[in-house]
Amino acid sequence: MAVEGADAVTLADFDPLDEADILVAAARGETLKLANQLAAADPDMPVLIARAPWIDGAVAMAIADPVLDLASPLKGPFAAKPITAPLAAKAALKLARLAGILPAYFVAQDGDSEARVSADEVDAYDDATHLAIATRARLPVSASETAEIVAFRSPDEPREHVALIIGTRDASPPVVRLHSECLTGDVLGSLKCDCGPQLHQALHQIADSTWGVLLYLRQEGRGIGLINKLRAYALQDQGFDTVDANVRLGFAIDARDFSVAARMLDLLGIGSVRLLTNNPNKVAGLEKAGIKVTERLPIILPSNPHNEQYLATKRDRTGHQL
Ligand SMILES: Nc1nc2c(ncn2[C@@H]2O[C@H](COP(=O)(O)OP(=O)(O)OP(=O)(O)O)[C@@H](O)[C@H]2O)c(=O)[nH]1
């Protein structure tokens, strides 16, 4: 049972004897000073924290959520236990990322479960090959009155992605922008990142070219979801940068999978692109998934006092060419 989803009633029902251990990401185990214990030494493995009598629902939430570290310094000491089902433990952490919740669970060994899912099924869930074109329509936008929108979805995944095609298609490689969803930047005009201005600049750069495509990918928060991104923002308010905030939460620095974008391009019949990005990982991700990147086009916008540090971190720690 997800720690963040438990309340007193559901937890008592799930774990009447208060003996469920707690599974967290390895990075969280490190913050909790468990990494030097043998059972928690593998940095690729989640960590199983042995349940102690003083670990109630509130303490479990403090274990799960690093944003609470300042307000409720953790008690401890915590003891790590060996993980008997490592594939299932890893799949559980991936499931948390897909669901946009904190990677922390109460673990009961036996008992009834509402649903069963295998590690393979979790892996297959976001497999980009399941994506198909659902529909397409004309969509005049401010950057181009003749744009066309194409929507994509896969049978199990509720988040649909879209492509906006601008200009007149010919045999030349289109200018392509992979834009990852950012509700705060795209919709609310957040100054903490560069997403909103990049989105509009990209649409205009595409409109100025012969033809191009903007892929709007539902990868909010670099793939960790809106609420976890806002938790990362709360950690940034405590002094951590965007990289360390993700790691403290127990996620990869960048959890996106660009094979989704490659699949969308493939379905549109596009095999080579001129990619608008400063992020070498986007180039590598597309190339690895079989799309040829003939050219990388920079997309640079002026910083503001609120995103200066964020952009510097992108340049210094995640290899962005800024
Ligand atoms: N986890 C997390 N995600 C963030 C943060 N700031 C912005 N994002 C997300 O980062 C993504 C924006 O990245 P992009 O602009 O697509 O890509 P990029 O890696 O910066 O590369 P470019 O193509 O050079 O812009 C969006 O999904 C945002 O929601 C943050 O501090 N933490």
Ligand SMILES: [Zn+2]
């Ligand atoms: Zn943003």
